[in-house]
Structures are given as C-alpha cells and as structure tokens.
Amino acid sequence: MRLAFMFVVLAGAIFYSYVAFVDLSFLSRTGRLGPGFFPRLVGVFAVAMTIWVIVDLLRDQRPEEDDASSWVDVVKLMVLALAYAVLLRLFGGFIATVIYLAMTLTVMNRGKYLQNVILSLTFPAGVYLLFDKLLNANMPPALFSFLN
Amino acid sequence: MDIFSDLMMGLSLAITPINLLYLLAGAMLGMIVGVIPGFGPSAGLAILLPVTFGMDPVGAIMMLAAIYYGAMYGGTITSILLNTPGESATVASTFDGFPLAKNGRAGPALVMQAVASFVGGTAGVIMITLMAPMFAQVSRSFGPPEYFLLAVMGMLTLIVMIGQQWKLGIISAMIGFALGTVGVDLETGQGRYTFGSAELIGGIYFIPIAIGLFGLGELFYAFHQGTHKTGTGGIVEYDKEERFWPTKHDFMSTRMTMARNSVLGFIVGVIPGAGATIASLMAYSTERSLSKHPERFGKGEMAGLVAPETANNAASSGAMIPLLTLGIPGSASTAVLLAAFLMWGLRPGPLFMEQNPELAWGLIASMYLGNMVLLIISIFAIPLFVQMIKVPYRILGPCVIVICTLGTFSVHASFIETYLMFAAGIVGFFMRLYGFSPAALVLALVLGPLAEEALRQTLTISRGSFSIFIERQASLWIIGVTLLLVVGLPLLNRFGKSAGDAENVGS
Known part of the structure; x- marks a missing residue:
C-alpha cells in the first residue's frame, strides 16, 4: 500500500514536471525568469526525491504491519x-x-x-x-x- | 516608553465589547477543539478560520490568536484525565499529569496546568512586546534576497526537525510548492496548471487544503488508529476527589519551574521549526535534571507537569515573533495564521508593525487578555470539557466532518473547493499514515508563492547571478543562521526526543 501510494506521488510529480517543461517557458519574452522556472525546479526535485524513497522501499522490503x-x-x-x-x-x-x-x-x-x-x-x-x-x-x- | 504607549494603544483597540466577545468565543472554541484527540492549534485554526470572515480585521485576528493558544491550553486536559495527549505538544504533560490524576490529585493538576499555561503564555507575550520591535528594526533592511532566504530557512528547519523521515518531508514540501504554482503567473499573466478551468485561475486556495489535511486527514487517521473504539472508559473522575484546589506548596515548589521554562519555551519557540513539542520535552528533561527529587518524576510530580505546560505555551507565543516580524511561520499552525493574515490583505514582515501598528499591537494586547480569559475558562469550565471528552469519537467524528465541509463551503460558496477539501482529507490521511508531513506541505503552500516571487525578483536585480546571496551582508547573516539551525536543530530534537523516550520506557 505504501509503495502504491509512492507510485501515485511519482506519477503526479512526473506529470507536473512534464507540463513544466512542455507548456511553461523557462524565460519570459523580456528575458526574465519565466513561469516555468520554479515549477521545473520543484518538479525535478520532487521526481528525484520520490524515486529515491521508492528505491529505499524496494530495498527494504519488510512486510507492512497493517491490520485489515x-x-x-x-x-x-x-x-x-x-x-x-x-x-x-x-x-x-x-x-x-x-x-x-x-x-x-x-x-x-x-x-x-x-x-x-x-x-x-x-x-x-x-x-x-x-x-x-x-x-x-x-x-x-x-x-x-x-x-x- | 514607546513600547508602553504602543501597547496602551493596542489595549484601547482590543478592549471593546465586541472584540472581547470574539476573544472569549475564540478561546472557548480553541479549547474545545484542543480537547478533541488529534486536533491541535493547526486543525483548530484551519477549521474555525471561515467563522471569522464576517468580522472586522482586528476582531478576526484577535479571535484567531485566541483559538491558537486556546487549543494549546485545551490539549492538556485529556493528557491529565485520560493519558491521551490532544496533540504532540502535550505528550510531555502526560508523564506526570496522568500519574497525578491517578493519585487522586486530578483537580490540583488541572488547575496547576492552567496556571502554568497562563504564566508561560503571559511571559511569552511580555517577551514578544519587548522583542518584536527589536526584530522588526533589524529586519527593516531586508530585500527580496533576504525574503527568499528566510522562506528557505523556514522550510529547511521544519524538514530537519522531521528527523528520520526527512525525505518524505521534502516530498511533502514539494507537493506544497507545486500546489502553490497553480494559477495565473503574476509576472507574465500566463496560466499555470489551470487546464482551462476558470476555478483554478486564482490558484489553489489555502483553506480547503488546510482543513482537509488537518481536519479530515487527522480524523480519518484517528479512526484508522481505532480511537473511536477505545472510548473514554479510563477517564479519571476528578469530581469525586476531596480537594480540587492546589495547595500552597504546589505553587511555591513550582514557581522557579515556571520562571525557568517560560524563558526556555520562548527561546525554543522563536526558532523556526522547533516549536512547542520540542520546548515541552526539553523543559521536562531539564526540570528533571535540575530537581532534587528526580526519582519522583513520572510518578506524579507537580513540577513534571508544570514544566512542559509553561514551556509549550511560552513557545507558542515565541513562534509569533518570526511570524510578525519576518513573515515566516515556523510551524503549521503559524502557517495557517499567516494565511489568515494574507487573506485579510496583511503581509506580516519587517514593515508590518510599522505599517499596521493598530493590528500588530491590538493583537499583542489581546494576547494578554486572552491568557487571562483562558486561565478563568480552563479552571471554571473544566466540567464542560470533561463532558466533551466523554462524547464518543464515533459521534464526534461525523460532526467534525460536517463542520469542516460547511466551513469550507462558506468561504467562497464553491463546491469545487469543498471537493478539494475532501480530496485533501483523503491524501492527508495517507500522508499521515505513511510518515509524510502535512505541516511541511501547508508551510510550502503558504511560503511557495512568496519564495518564488522573491527569487525571481532577486535574480532580476542581480541579472541572473546567484552571487547576490553572498554579496549582501543581511543575506550572509541569514545563511549563517540557517546553517547553524540545520546543524543544531537535530541535536535539539534528539535531546527532546531522548527525554521523551526515556520517560516512555520508564513508565
């Protein structure tokens, strides 16, 4: 369940980053930082951190103590x-x-x-x-x- | 004398019949929410924020502040009578609070916790009165680079305090930042993540997310933990005791405890990210090591209850300093307060006290009154709160869902926001269950747009060069303090937690 939740977060982070890179520009027309600058930073960082946590979880496959x-x-x-x-x-x-x-x-x-x-x-x-x-x-x- | 005349001006604003009524209502409501297991100041503020919308700003902010520290007072009652802390800041109060109640001293314990909270809270407000103008003076030279660094400091300290689960804390913060970017980009006018929806143009509103995460999420979590099944069978019946009031010895033996921990709690509270929980655990541990009878701790020692209670209330006052003077909230509850301020069109920060003296000093003055009101309420309304505790969680839960839902809807009459609140509630439950930090998410949601704006302004000023952060003296100072906190806070955290763990093992 924990892993499934992490994959949902990862999917969200990838989608967010995809939109940031495809739809939003890094620089504005005037050469200033554009609307895509911050979302790209956030998106890439979120994807990287989520993958890190998922790898940790896959390595440490302890059964979840969860009572149905x-x-x-x-x-x-x-x-x-x-x-x-x-x-x-x-x-x-x-x-x-x-x-x-x-x-x-x-x-x-x-x-x-x-x-x-x-x-x-x-x-x-x-x-x-x-x-x-x-x-x-x-x-x-x-x-x-x-x-x- | 300036401070004194400002305070008098604040008092004259705060003491109006209607404002006093708001204060009383806020304190009462805060205590009621604080009594519910799992619900602390952040949940109380988020759920009750919509109630303040029809009020004038001074009244609304006074009421919100009263809810904030009212919830802090209320959380202890269950710690003493039921051995169930209302939230993490009152965990340390169970160590000696519950043994005192079991030893037939529940009445004195309840009164002494109210007195300790009053002393801690009032000492905290006195220190705010003296120090806030000083902080505001220092931070007056701050520009966009410093604002950005302050936001980073607020986030980093919170994440560092999460401890082992820091990676999940960062992901939580990223989710908050991501939600904060939805809406029209203010610099270019371009829509971000709106997907053609008119409802999203203005961005994702803070209130549904906060109510969902702290209200619904916590409630679902409590049901998952089985809180609704345990009931209140173990509650100590304090009204059958011979003596309700504390003895003279109780007061005399703890007077230095109160003085010491007021200062300790306040200092810990000022540090962003540290907050009331660490303050209370540190206070308990310090008090035990200073005591002539450390062996009595954990068995019903009055100083063991007074120390954390004084400290957690002083800390919640201390947390107002970075909020009011720097505009950075150090915790989830102050993040909700900041969002409330922003909603009223007020931007706490270096110029806040100068530009809005009535509001700032009205708020500080109201905190003196609020603590007095709470002292009275928390002693004389104890029977009412005991009745509240006796309401089973399985009944309380659905009623809280109703309040959360109708409260969210009442803000903008928006069904979309109501659905968003439900979604945030379900996500919040899973976050809580799997060790994420809803507090980091909320903090990032509030700080994200401010940080992004400041960063873009900074890089425009510096023409894209990051060296601006090390060229400015004020920025360098903030970087230095941040590094110090990032290194020092885990040690503080470990100290507090080890005190808590030792006590848990001991009992």
Whole structure:
C-alpha cells in the first residue's frame, strides 16, 4: 500500500514536471525568469526525491504491519464523506447534513436509534443557525430549487 | 516608553465589547477543539478560520490568536484525565499529569496546568512586546534576497526537525510548492496548471487544503488508529476527589519551574521549526535534571507537569515573533495564521508593525487578555470539557466532518473547493499514515508563492547571478543562521526526543 501510494506521488510529480517543461517557458519574452522556472525546479526535485524513497522501499522490503480490520471503519467513513459531498450538491446544506448524519451514525453508532435520530436532527439545525443566521455565511444551495 | 504607549494603544483597540466577545468565543472554541484527540492549534485554526470572515480585521485576528493558544491550553486536559495527549505538544504533560490524576490529585493538576499555561503564555507575550520591535528594526533592511532566504530557512528547519523521515518531508514540501504554482503567473499573466478551468485561475486556495489535511486527514487517521473504539472508559473522575484546589506548596515548589521554562519555551519557540513539542520535552528533561527529587518524576510530580505546560505555551507565543516580524511561520499552525493574515490583505514582515501598528499591537494586547480569559475558562469550565471528552469519537467524528465541509463551503460558496477539501482529507490521511508531513506541505503552500516571487525578483536585480546571496551582508547573516539551525536543530530534537523516550520506557 505504501509503495502504491509512492507510485501515485511519482506519477503526479512526473506529470507536473512534464507540463513544466512542455507548456511553461523557462524565460519570459523580456528575458526574465519565466513561469516555468520554479515549477521545473520543484518538479525535478520532487521526481528525484520520490524515486529515491521508492528505491529505499524496494530495498527494504519488510512486510507492512497493517491490520485489515483497522481499515474497515476508515473506509466506511471516507465513502460516507464522499456521499455527503454528492448529497450536498443535490439537496443543499441542511437536508444533506441530516441524511449524512443519519446514515453515518447508523453505521458508526449502531443500535442507538433514538440518540442517532435526535443528533441527526438537532446538530444540522444548530449548524444551520450558526452559519446561516448568526454568521451570515453561505450554506450549500440545493440543486432542486424547491428544496431551498 | 514607546513600547508602553504602543501597547496602551493596542489595549484601547482590543478592549471593546465586541472584540472581547470574539476573544472569549475564540478561546472557548480553541479549547474545545484542543480537547478533541488529534486536533491541535493547526486543525483548530484551519477549521474555525471561515467563522471569522464576517468580522472586522482586528476582531478576526484577535479571535484567531485566541483559538491558537486556546487549543494549546485545551490539549492538556485529556493528557491529565485520560493519558491521551490532544496533540504532540502535550505528550510531555502526560508523564506526570496522568500519574497525578491517578493519585487522586486530578483537580490540583488541572488547575496547576492552567496556571502554568497562563504564566508561560503571559511571559511569552511580555517577551514578544519587548522583542518584536527589536526584530522588526533589524529586519527593516531586508530585500527580496533576504525574503527568499528566510522562506528557505523556514522550510529547511521544519524538514530537519522531521528527523528520520526527512525525505518524505521534502516530498511533502514539494507537493506544497507545486500546489502553490497553480494559477495565473503574476509576472507574465500566463496560466499555470489551470487546464482551462476558470476555478483554478486564482490558484489553489489555502483553506480547503488546510482543513482537509488537518481536519479530515487527522480524523480519518484517528479512526484508522481505532480511537473511536477505545472510548473514554479510563477517564479519571476528578469530581469525586476531596480537594480540587492546589495547595500552597504546589505553587511555591513550582514557581522557579515556571520562571525557568517560560524563558526556555520562548527561546525554543522563536526558532523556526522547533516549536512547542520540542520546548515541552526539553523543559521536562531539564526540570528533571535540575530537581532534587528526580526519582519522583513520572510518578506524579507537580513540577513534571508544570514544566512542559509553561514551556509549550511560552513557545507558542515565541513562534509569533518570526511570524510578525519576518513573515515566516515556523510551524503549521503559524502557517495557517499567516494565511489568515494574507487573506485579510496583511503581509506580516519587517514593515508590518510599522505599517499596521493598530493590528500588530491590538493583537499583542489581546494576547494578554486572552491568557487571562483562558486561565478563568480552563479552571471554571473544566466540567464542560470533561463532558466533551466523554462524547464518543464515533459521534464526534461525523460532526467534525460536517463542520469542516460547511466551513469550507462558506468561504467562497464553491463546491469545487469543498471537493478539494475532501480530496485533501483523503491524501492527508495517507500522508499521515505513511510518515509524510502535512505541516511541511501547508508551510510550502503558504511560503511557495512568496519564495518564488522573491527569487525571481532577486535574480532580476542581480541579472541572473546567484552571487547576490553572498554579496549582501543581511543575506550572509541569514545563511549563517540557517546553517547553524540545520546543524543544531537535530541535536535539539534528539535531546527532546531522548527525554521523551526515556520517560516512555520508564513508565
């Protein structure tokens, strides 16, 4: 997993450097340092360092001490968080938060139905009052206008 | 007398009902965030930054500073009652804080940590008051070459302090620099890495990345570590104890500890990259070696709690010096503060105190008040924070995700930034898991554009010659100090860590 993550970083660093060398010029038309100067430095350095770390990892192939059970809840939480991002776009701040909390608490805080229902309703209401009324901040609008 | 009249001017600005309310709210919110395991000042600042947007700059900056040191105060409560440090700067406080609580002295320990934090924080602010104008004076002659070197110094010291994983620290910094280059190049007007997207023309905004890395990333990491399963079963019930208040002996025996470690903490805090964690570990170790009863350390010695608490709060004040006078943040939390300043159109640095005396002195003055407010809150609101600790992480986690998400959206009403925050959260989790440094990334994201601009200006002045860096006296001084820090900081780090390790083994 660690190695896979490093390869993702390497791919990102190579792509970044590629754009820096192909699309961005080192010098500007006036002969000053151009927009590509700093990205090229950063890109080359990032690629070199990432390769160094990958080589180190390949040399030192110790099995990763990773318990699969520790991943279950964190993956669930991530998936639910991504679902929340989608829900926000569709239903707007308040309703999406109610649905998200109801889903997440059902999964994470099992069996405590009453507590979960109360929290799923009161917490979004509190946050709505804080952001929308007290701080006059933006809350995500719903895609369906009748929900706004 | 100049300093005194400046401070009075700052106080007159800070003491308005609305600003005091912001200060109180900031201190309270900071403490609440600090109490949550895994969440320290950087997470607190990043998550709560959007809350300050509707305010005037003085009020907003006062509130942010209060959140910053409020989180520092709050982190210790879990160290004492639960043996779980809120973040790394309060690890040393568990060594004697938890044994004290187990010995039936949780009440006195909680009060003494508040007093120690107050003394450290206030001594730190006094030293800021005296030293910031001096630093600002010295750095007034700085030009683009010095700014570039200062940014390099800030990055290098942070990476050096990472220790063994320094290569991953450099990669983290490169990712931060890379993100900082997205957007229109200010000198030529050419788009970089925008890929035709209108949303990216203005660059990648700092807040979603900081909230994602420090808020969501830390939360995912805590779930991976199983924090949500452990619960708070081991919490010490302090309210059943006979005596809540410390004895006269507690105060008298630790008065020199507080004095010593206020100075030590402040000095370590001023050094970029060193920060509160190293300060607290060094303070603990120094105090144990100076003590007449070193054998009592780790078993519930009050000086063992007071020393790191005084030092970490003095260090967080010390860290404001390079931020305010040089414009370089020495840590992730001061990087978030710097980003907040930049958002308000303020550029901390040599001319900051001269050009914005109201803001600079208003902020310093508010820190005196903030420490007083925190002393009161952290003693009288202990029952509230204990209730907070008792909220299971599995419930707290989803609620924090909601706050992070809606907070990010509220800044620019942008769904793209909200998605970016989620992406940063997932990347931040893996970074944390595999030993990368989210702090270095955030620092580089803030410093990158400043460093690039300064470097390009420098090379334009020198017509492309790098020798400008050794021709200017001020640059040479900065290079000298940087080299000194790069060599000296690992030793400091090792000293602090060995103190921590010895204690862990001992207990």
